[in-house]
Amino acid sequence: MNEQKVSSLNHLELWTLWKEHGDIEAKKKLIENYLHIVDYVSSRLAIGLPKNISKDDLASNGVMGLIDAVDKFDYKRGYQFETYGSWRVRGAILDSLRQGDWVPRSVREKAKKIEDAFQHLEQNYLRSVNDSEMSEYLGVSEKEYHNMLQEVAVMTLCSLEDPIREEETETRLSMLIDENAKNPDYKVNEHYLKEALVKGIEKLTDKERTVVSLLYYEDLSLSEIAEVMSLSPSRISQLHSKAILRLRGTLEKNKKLLMENN
Incomplete structure (x- = not known):
């Protein structure tokens, strides 16, 4: 489905297109629709972190978590994606921080x-x-x-x-x-x-x-x-x-x- 038609679909229709038909444009639109989760989680985690760790770095890793969440989410179970996505985004950011040995x-x-x-x-x-x-x-x-x-x-x-x-x-x-x-x-x-x-x-x-x-x-x-x-x-x-x-x-x-x- 082309990008213009995808933009006019609701969330359930997008999930159906992506999960049932593998529509990449629908996946991109879902990620775009839920980017606010990355901004919210990275903003909260940024509070109190060392100044050498930027919010942009946190957000970059959070986006990877969001993409993974969109790939693994089962929309048929009736759960809210925001809750599941927030956990995956937070987990991805914390994983990146641990791997970077961020705490002296x-x-x-x-x-x-x-x-x-x-x-x-x-x-x-x-x-x-x-x-x-x-x-x-x-x-x-x-x-x-x-x-x-x-x-x-x-x-x-x-x-x-x-x-x-x-x-x-x-x-x-x-x-x-x-x-x-x-x-x-x-x-x-x-x-x-x-x-x-x-x-x-x-x-x-x-x-x-x-x-x-x-x-x-x-x-x-x-x-x-x-x-x-x-x-x-x-x-x-x-x-x-x-x-x-x-x-x-x-x-x-x-x-x-x-x-x-x-």
């Missing part, structure tokens, strides 16, 4: 120090610790601590294929369990994981919980959250970093307890 070792070390500090102090105090207590433990000023949080913001872009701890080979993906498999340990592990997450979320401050909720449940960008909470985007980034590192510390502690009990 120094940043990883700072993230680990902060995570360990949260775990140690909150285990001792049995409550959430504030910025002054964290900065004192780390031996830095509060301003330097806030700068550290800003730097490690890039570490909150995680993947299931990333190691749970830098020195380990076990990944988050390796811990996923097939719910259909007859594994007697699954329900127990699921219970303890949920329990650990609940405890971790309870330790978050009100602002940290709000940021996590708006980001992951309401799907707002960091800049949009900044407007809602009347705070600067950098402050939102810091709150997000603290929340993620607190939760990681809680999950790490839970993992150690499970290993000791087993």
Whole structure:
């Protein structure tokens, strides 16, 4: 079908042409129609990344993810392509970032120090610790601590294929369990994981919980959250970093307890 006729078709007709008849013009039109997904995802991921990584680079890899999504999407199942496409685009961008070794070792070390500090102090105090207590433990000023949080913001872009701890080979993906498999340990592990997450979320401050909720449940960008909470985007980034590192510390502690009990 020629390009002019393809342009006048709706999405369902385009999907039918591409999937049932292999019409390349229909595929091109679908990709063009969904390019806004690439712009949205790359804009969100660009927040907090090092300045040497441009949004254009992210978008280029995102387009590859979009093309792959258009190739693999099953339109007959009745799902929204936007949801599926967003995951594929995000995955392609994160894959490219990991392959490019985009996080300096120094940043990883700072993230680990902060995570360990949260775990140690909150285990001792049995409550959430504030910025002054964290900065004192780390031996830095509060301003330097806030700068550290800003730097490690890039570490909150995680993947299931990333190691749970830098020195380990076990990944988050390796811990996923097939719910259909007859594994007697699954329900127990699921219970303890949920329990650990609940405890971790309870330790978050009100602002940290709000940021996590708006980001992951309401799907707002960091800049949009900044407007809602009347705070600067950098402050939102810091709150997000603290929340993620607190939760990681809680999950790490839970993992150690499970290993000791087993």
